[in-house]
Amino acid sequence: MANDPLVRLDGITKRFGDTVALDNLTLDIAQGEFVTFLGPSGCGKSTTLRILGGFEQPSEGRVLLRGEDVTRRPPEKRNVNMVFQDYALFPHMTVRQNIGFGLELKGMGKSEIRARQDEIMAFLELEAFGDRYPAQLSGGQRQRVALSRALAPDPALLLLDEPLGALDAKLRAQVQQELKSIQRRTNKTFFFVTHDQEEALTMSDRIVVMSNGRVEQDGTPEELYFHPASRFVAEFIGETNLLNGELRGTDGDAVVMDWFGQTLRGHAPAGVPPKGAPITASVRLEKLDFHKERPATANAVQGRVVGKTFLGSRMAVDLTVEDAQGAHLKAYVDAETGQSVGDAPV
Numbered sequence: 001m002a003n004d005p006l007v008r009l010d011g012i013t014k015r016f017g018d019t020v021a022l023d024n025l026t027l028d029i030a031q032g033e034f035v036t037f038l039g040p041s042g043c044g045k046s047t048t049l050r051i052l053g054g055f056e057q058p059s060e061g062r063v064l065l066r067g068e069d070v071t072r073r074p075p076e077k078r079n080v081n082m083v084f085q086d087y088a089l090f091p092h093m094t095v096r097q098n099i100g101f102g103l104e105l106k107g108m109g110k111s112e113i114r115a116r117q118d119e120i121m122a123f124l125e126l127e128a129f130g131d132r133y134p135a136q137l138s139g140g141q142r143q144r145v146a147l148s149r150a151l152a153p154d155p156a157l158l159l160l161d162e163p164l165g166a167l168d169a170k171l172r173a174q175v176q177q178e179l180k181s182i183q184r185r186t187n188k189t190f191f192f193v194t195h196d197q198e199e200a201l202t203m204s205d206r207i208v209v210m211s212n213g214r215v216e217q218d219g220t221p222e223e224l225y226f227h228p229a230s231r232f233v234a235e236f237i238g239e240t241n242l243l244n245g246e247l248r249g250t251d252g253d254a255v256v257m258d259w260f261g262q263t264l265r266g267h268a269p270a271g272v273p274p275k276g277a278p279i280t281a282s283v284r285l286e287k288l289d290f291h292k293e294r295p296a297t298a299n300a301v302q303g304r305v306v307g308k309t310f311l312g313s314r315m316a317v318d319l320t321v322e323d324a325q326g327a328h329l330k331a332y333v334d335a336e337t338g339q340s341v342g343d344a345p346v
């Protein structure tokens, strides 16, 4: 129905013997979203993808596509397609034949297939490679063929299982941009699975962070990065300093905590614990500023630089905080000037 999300996972649990791969997962995906499932190995990413694709049946719960229950429907009857990590291209077929394969299965006529092959090859800039075999293509080109083949039958939902895993770092960054741009231009719904947090941040409209078969956090890349809902998310997404202290209380939208006798104020997570409870602050490395004189404000501590590592685009600085029993912090500053935004060089 018109108001139904494109996809609804409704209370999905999946057990393999004693292993609970997914634990009561409920999730809506809107038409045109680029949703990334992110999490460490074994958290249930591939299982979710396989259930969406119809390759696996949930132990409990339902899969709805535009409001229709497709839980027991086989993959070929779902209007869902998949791009695999190893591309799974047919080696004995040319690029054109690979792209045409799903169209023939759909029962399309010859001239219609030819027109669609031409259209999709033009769209993904593969016209020059139509007669080549997969072995005669580069990794990036193969990836584009796999994507073309999956998009050709015009699926409502495209599932991508770590599709960039086989590419080297430089090509991977380029293909990430390409993939995102293709998704925008087609306005297709992409369900992307990765364990690479940088890739997730770069490409997604929305990231679902999974851990042990459960959703840890579901939000935009910015929300997850700047306001992680849990320690797990703070550590998993980007680099951070974790400061363990004690909760003093709240002040409007802020929480106030004690860190070795120092006062820290920060953004409050949902469900603030009671006063006196142990609490962990997450401070991003690029958020630390340096001053010659200690400012008389909260979140200001005195420390010493004990190490610097040149990283090209930035410099990592190791600090010992004398005010906090020698606690260790790490910061990023400008590699050339040694400055954080608007502050003293270190």
Ligand code: ATP
Pocket (backbone or CB within 6 Å): 016, 019, 020, 021, 039, 040, 041, 042, 043, 044, 045, 046, 047, 048, 195
């Ligand atoms: P990875 O990043 O390593 O691919 P993942 O997040 O995709 O991991 P899943 O493959 O979904 O994780 O697996 C989730 C859990 O279910 C794991 O503990 C895994 O061992 C288990 N599991 C997955 N498939 C099976 C299976 N066919 N039989 C038994 N256990 C399985």
